[in-house]
Amino acid sequence: MPKLVDSINNPEDLKNMPIEDLPQLAEEIRELIIDVVSKNPGHLSSNLGVVELTMALHYCFDFKTDRLVWDVGHQCYVHKILTGRRTAFQTLRQYKGLSGFPDKKESPVYDPFTSGHSGDAISSALGLACANDILDMDRKIVAVVGDGAIGAGMSFEALNHAGGMKKNILIVLNDNEMAISPTVGAVSKYLTEIRILPLYKDLKKEIHHVLNILPIFGKPVENILEQLTEAVKRGMTPGQIFEDLGIKYYGPVDGHNIPLLINTINRLKPIKGPILFHVITKKGKGFEPASENPTQYHGAGPFKLHNGKIVKSSQAKKTSYTKVFGDALAEIAEKNKKVIAVTAAMPDGTGLTAFRDKFPDRYFDVGICEQHAVGLANGLAASGLRPVAAIYSTFLQRAFDQVFHDVCLQMRENSVVFAMDRGGLVGNDGPTHHGTFDIAYLRHLPGMKLMAPKDGRELKLMLKLAVDTEGPSCVRYPRADIPDEELDLPSQSFSWGEAEVLREGNDGAIIAYGAMVYPSFRAAEILGRDGMEVAVINARFAKPLDKELILEIVRTHPIVFTVEDHALAGGFGSAVLEMLSDEGADVKKIRRLGIPDKFIEQG
Structure with missing residues (x-):
């Protein structure tokens, strides 16, 4: 029997489906994400939690003209599947494949920004909303904020501005109680209190009933009653902190109930001004290992599909x-x-x-x-x-x-x-x-x-x-394991700005920084087998530099390479060149090896 997900090539295919079929589609999307991430390490828990919400947003809006901005962009897998990238999803986070984050180069239509850090979505969305008025554009602006990003300082700066400007913007708070690890702080506690107040409406009605039957004697009592009513409202209304900022609050709503999400979003669409829509989701939903341990499966894979057990690589015994x-x-x-x-x-x-x-x-x-x-x-x-x-x-x-x-x-x-x-x-x-x-x-x-x-x-x-x-x-230090023990070079105590010579050689020299020392040492050994003896220096410091040693190396060698895993512009090699220039040394001997002046893709 054909799967519903196989018929999804763009958001219109989603909109043409009966609402009663959408829960089945959601499960199939989860299965696809789990299958791909089990082979290609990726952000699993967050994306499993945002399936229904993403579907509902694409069902209600037309993001060919409307704009959807993701905060903490690793929540975008479902968005990619729904926007013409389903078949390419198998290449997720691979070289020349799909990025694990929103990427303008991938989809200029559906990804308005390339993003992967937190706290920026509300600001960017507010800028788009301001542009609507300036350019007389009729488009809806939606920002999805999740995985703890609402607690970022930039988010509150944007909320403060949005509440004052009254621009039309829908802020969806994807509340899964987590960042990468469980969220901390007063904002997290506040949202938790909102989640556990399902009976506040009934209690609020009872209090209003009591207030309404109290005898009223004159203006002072009326004022007291108004103040008491306002105090009850402020104390009992969820999301009051957002209301106080001038942002209309709606929620909390079950983020896995597709009909409810669609109905609520459609009711919110015509409302003017900034809106915060509070959605409760479960990180890791639909895959028991991830829902029970969302932190471990935040960035997961590879793992076994039948039990979620992480597949240990041949590097597993190494230490990072x-x-x-x-x-x-x-x-x-x-x-x-x-x-x-x-x-x-x-x-x-x-x-x-x-x-x-x-x-x-x-x-x-x-x-x-x-x-x-x-x-x-x-x-x-x-x-x-x-x-x-x-x-x-x-x-x-x-x-x-x-x-x-x-x-x-x-x-x-x-x-x-x-x-x-x-x-x-x-x-x-x-x-x-x-x-x-x-x-x-x-x-x-x-x-x-x-x-x-x-x-x-x-x-x-x-x-x-x-x-x-x-x-x-x-x-x-790098995201890597420490070098193999059999290749370990001696590490001894040192003082600030003290480099070390690891290998002697007169035909040239390599001054390497950090993680590039061992690869440079191996390269020198290979050259040595071909009869070329190259010295290797472990710089240790980019500031302060070992000025005396570097000057001596440049003076006594015909060519000197600096090697770093950093952008060449402003990096370790640049620091060496600047020092040599200041000292009047022969900078023509220097060749810098590092990362060129461009953004390096994944993989």
């Missing part, structure tokens, strides 16, 4: 840099009671779960709020503590002003350590998540020190050095 960092920080904190850990909604991804469990009083998860994370670390450091902010490279750039103003401007007094995971290319996540710009946006800040380990042992040494030193510093 993330794990080394987490264990090392917990070990340091055991001896140093001033060490604090800060994360922005990613305790699992940054390796801080062991620290959290061991030192809950010295652990802070601020939600998807990198700016606040850095500001919080600033206050901790100003009090003499040693905060370590564990943030991905691509997400730390969201807090650049705080790194500059709240940390570096305070100079030596504020000793914040940035543990910057996912430095370099991150594979299937693509350009929104590659960490290829951090050296450039950090090394020009006065007082900031930058380092990158060649292996796990060096990561431990660098973390200890950073914690023990005054002033801001950053330890950069």
Whole structure:
């Protein structure tokens, strides 16, 4: 029997289906997503939770002319399946395949923005709504905010502006109680209270009945009654925080009831002004392993379809840099009671779960709020503590002003350590998540020190050095396993700005930074077998550089390569060139190897 999903080539095919067939289509879409992600690692739990909501939105709107903006873009799989990309969905997150995020190049019609970070959808949607008035355009604007993004500072900035401007915009709050890990903070607690108030309407009616039968004697009592009624309204109405911002609130509504969703959305469409539509969904719905453990299956695969068991690769016994960092920080904190850990909604991804469990009083998860994370670390450091902010490279750039103003401007007094995971290319996540710009946006800040380990042992040494030193510093490491033990090169104690020579050679030299040290060493060994002896230097530091050693290497070798997993513009090689130029050295000997001036695709 043919599957309904096989007939979906565009949103019109969805709209032509009877509503009673849509639940079956939803299950088939879930099966397709589970099947593909079981082979191609991807964001599973979030997409399983948003199936009915995405279908209802496409059923009610025409996004060829209307605009749908996704916050935390990894929720877009169903959207892609419904908008002409079903057959290509098998290539999800593969090289030359479909991106795991909204992508303008993929679909200029249905993906208005290329996006993968959180907090931006309401702002972008409000801009589209403002453009409607300026350009006299008749189109509906919808922003879907989920996976904890409503707690991001930028979301509240946009809500504040939207409530004041009164533009026509529908904000769909996909409330699944989760970011990547369970959400934290007052906003999360507030939404939880809304979810558990199904009886508020009945109670509200009873109170109004009592108020209405009270005897009224004169104007003062009338005023008291009005004030009491308003107090009851404000205390009992869900979503009052949004109403107070000038945004009409509707909900909460079951996000898996397609007829209810369609009916409600159609009733909301003609209403003028900003609207927040609160939808309750279940992350991982339809696949028991994912619904029971949505964090593990947030970014899942490959796994076995029949039981969801993660398929361990041949690399399974290896240890990741993330794990080394987490264990090392917990070990340091055991001896140093001033060490604090800060994360922005990613305790699992940054390796801080062991620290959290061991030192809950010295652990802070601020939600998807990198700016606040850095500001919080600033206050901790100003009090003499040693905060370590564990943030991905691509997400730390969201807090650049705080790194500059709240940390570096305070100079030596504020000793914040940035543990910057996912430095370099991150594979299937693509350009929104590659960490290829951090050296450039950090090394020009006065007082900031930058380092990158060649292996796990060096990561431990660098973390200890950073914690023990005054002033801001950053330890950069990749989304990768530490190098094979049999290839391990010795790691010894070192001081700031001290590089090391790993291999001697007179025919040329390679100065490698961080994760590029081992590949450079292997390349030199291969060249050695062909009779070309190339020296290999582990730079360790992008700031401060080992000026004396680098100058000596350039003076004594005919050609010198700098190698980095970072954009060439402003990166480690640029730092070397600048220093050599300032010192009057022969910069013509330098050849930089790194990432070219373009965004690198997934895969």
